[in-house]
Amino acid sequence: GNFSLGLTGGIGSGKTTIANMFAELGAALIDTDLIAHELTMPGGLAIPAIREQFGSEFIAADGAMDRAAIRQLVFGSLEQKHKLEAILHPLIRSETERLAAEARGDYRIFVVPLLVESGNWKQRVDRILVVDCNEETQIRRVMSRNQLSRAQVEAIMRNQARRQDRLNAADDVIVNDGDLKNIREEVLRLHQQYLQLADISK
Numbered sequence: 001g002n003f004s005l006g007l008t009g010g011i012g013s014g015k016t017t018i019a020n021m022f023a024e025l026g027a028a029l030i031d032t033d034l035i036a037h038e039l040t041m042p043g044g045l046a047i048p049a050i051r052e053q054f055g056s057e058f059i060a061a062d063g064a065m066d067r068a069a070i071r072q073l074v075f076g077s078l079e080q081k082h083k084l085e086a087i088l089h090p091l092i093r094s095e096t097e098r099l100a101a102e103a104r105g106d107y108r109i110f111v112v113p114l115l116v117e118s119g120n121w122k123q124r125v126d127r128i129l130v131v132d133c134n135e136e137t138q139i140r141r142v143m144s145r146n147q148l149s150r151a152q153v154e155a156i157m158r159n160q161a162r163r164q165d166r167l168n169a170a171d172d173v174i175v176n177d178g179d180l181k182n183i184r185e186e187v188l189r190l191h192q193q194y195l196q197l198a199d200i201s202k
């Protein structure tokens with residue numbers, strides 16, 4: 001079907017975990033974080049432009065973008081952040097469309113961390129599913145998964161949409177505070193709705 005779902009949520013809310021449950025049921029996943037990551041891996045499509053824009057000191061020995069160096073650069077300067085985004089966003093967009101055209105599944109799910117922040121993305125999808133999670137849980141998950149301090153996680157969260165703004169943009173919400181077993185039932189219920197919508201939009 002032609003139906004496209006946008007799945008979003010704050011850092012550590014459980015987007016990937018929940019997207020994978022939908023994939024097991026038959027949805028096709030297009031993960032924009034993965035796409036962005038691959039663009040900046042050795043040989044990635046964004047590497048030449050990053051080298052040109054920022055200099056070879058931002059490319060690691062293996063040919064990948066030097067993530068730590070770039071992170072420092074863009075945390076310190078909005079202008080540099082916009083320059084990086086001007087390189088990455090069009091490439092993410094074209095790679096996303098390429099993979100979406102190839103995708104095989106009952107419907108497509110675009111996993112987009114900053115979907116609510118992007119007008120383009122909101123228009124691109126038929127429906128928005130927000131994975132919601134209380135902020136203390138988010139902070140704990142990301143601290144332990146990424147070995148970050150509380151202050152670092154809070155800084156990332158301040159750069160993302162506020163929880164309430166995401167909820168306001170949502171057509172559907174999964175609350176992922178508790179046991180994943182209960183989430184599975186919710187995922188199945190939504191999947192059945194999305195199958196119907198995909199049928200209608202065929």
Ligand code: ATP
Nearest residue numbers: 010011012013014015016017141145176178179180
């Ligand atoms: P990011 O934005 O950082 O990519 P995400 O939203 O994709 O994160 P996940 O990677 O799915 O989130 O989950 C973050 C971490 O929390 C993972 O280690 C995952 O295993 C764990 N997690 C997710 N949901 C739950 C849950 N309901 N109970 C316990 N742990 C969970």
